[in-house]
Amino acid sequence: xxxxxxxxxxxxxxxxxxxxxxxxxxxxxxxxxxxxxxxxxxxxxxxxxxxxxxxxxxxxxxxxxxxxxxxxxxxxxxxxxxxxxxxxxxxxxxxxxxxxxxxxxxxxxxxxxxxxxxxxxxxxxxxxxxxxxxxxxxxxxxxxxxxxxxxxxxxxxxxxxxxxxxxxxxxxxx
Amino acid sequence: xxxxxxxxxxxxxxxxxxxxxxxxxxxxxxxxxxxxxxxxxxxxxxxxxxxxxxxxxxxxxxxxxxxxxxxxxxxxxxxxxxxxxxxxxxxxxxxxxxxxxxxxxxxxxxxxxxxx
Numbered sequence: 001x002x003x004x005x006x007x008x009x010x011x012x013x014x015x016x017x018x019x020x021x022x023x024x025x026x027x028x029x030x031x032x033x034x035x036x037x038x039x040x041x042x043x044x045x046x047x048x049x050x051x052x053x054x055x056x057x058x059x060x061x062x063x064x065x066x067x068x069x070x071x072x073x074x075x076x077x078x079x080x081x082x083x084x085x086x087x088x089x090x091x092x093x094x095x096x097x098x099x100x101x102x103x104x105x106x107x108x109x110x111x112x113x114x115x116x117x118x119x120x121x122x123x124x125x126x127x128x129x130x131x132x133x134x135x136x137x138x139x140x141x142x143x144x145x146x147x148x149x150x151x152x153x154x155x156x157x158x159x160x161x162x163x164x165x166x167x168x169x170x171x172x173x174x
Numbered sequence: 175x176x177x178x179x180x181x182x183x184x185x186x187x188x189x190x191x192x193x194x195x196x197x198x199x200x201x202x203x204x205x206x207x208x209x210x211x212x213x214x215x216x217x218x219x220x221x222x223x224x225x226x227x228x229x230x231x232x233x234x235x236x237x238x239x240x241x242x243x244x245x246x247x248x249x250x251x252x253x254x255x256x257x258x259x260x261x262x263x264x265x266x267x268x269x270x271x272x273x274x275x276x277x278x279x280x281x282x283x284x285x286x287x288x289x290x
Contacts, residue, residue, distance in 0.1 A: 079227050147269055149248060161280065164286075
């Protein structure tokens with residue numbers, strides 16, 4: 001008899017895998033993005049299962065709320081967002097299957113090689129701890145990296161405006 | 175208790191919605207006509223397909239949203255400990271937000287947030 005935690009782990013994992021398979025096999029690209037959304041929500045569920053709530057919140061805010069929105073935007077920017085994609089041919093199917101098997105074997109060998117063992121002491125992952133380290137100006141604090149992150153984000157913002165504003169067309173589009 | 179009740183709750187939740195859908199499937203007499211497939215059943219007929227290409231300029235909105243989304247992540251842990259740390263934390267977040275506000279001003283000045 002499996003423990004309840006294990007049962008939940010397998011349910012969540014099956015959900016993630018199912019959504020991932022659907023995302024790559026569906027022929028409508030918008031549905032593919034929605035399945036990706038489901039898969040990422042499943043990963044957030046896995047983080048909740050691991051009781052790392054902050055990481056789960058980050059996963060939902062950044063990946064589900066940000067990256068998928070970005071992907072959906074870029075789908076809407078293409079002309080063929082509503083049409084079905086053409087069927088893939090046999091050689092492409094075979095090679096993608098081989099790539100999947102190679103990736104699977106690589107992850108298996110890595111897990112086997114390092115044999116991740118459960119730690120003995122409980123892992124303190126309180127958000128307040130993250131906050132204390134992040135704002136600590138002392139020797140083992142991360143106040144300077146924290147401020148550097150804002151510079152990084154500023155650079156990203158300016159960069160995306162400079163690059164993307166060039167391609168903004170004139171008012172002819174709807 | 176505990177695990178047993180949780181499983182019972184899950185089964186009850188799935189059964190509750192599943193049985194409702196199943197009953198409506200059995201009892202309903204379904205009809206199909208062309209008007210049911212339209213976005214608005216009554217009103218002006220829609221012109222052209224709904225899958226139109228959007229202006230590329232809106233991609234900037236998504237990109238800028240993503241950056242402020244990431245900024246939000248750093249405010250969460252700050253908000254938890256700000257009372258504990260007091261003024262130091264407050265000044266730090268002010269510097270953080272000020273730098274990002276410069277970015278917002280830049281976006282505004284470049285008219286990146288203008289509706290087109």
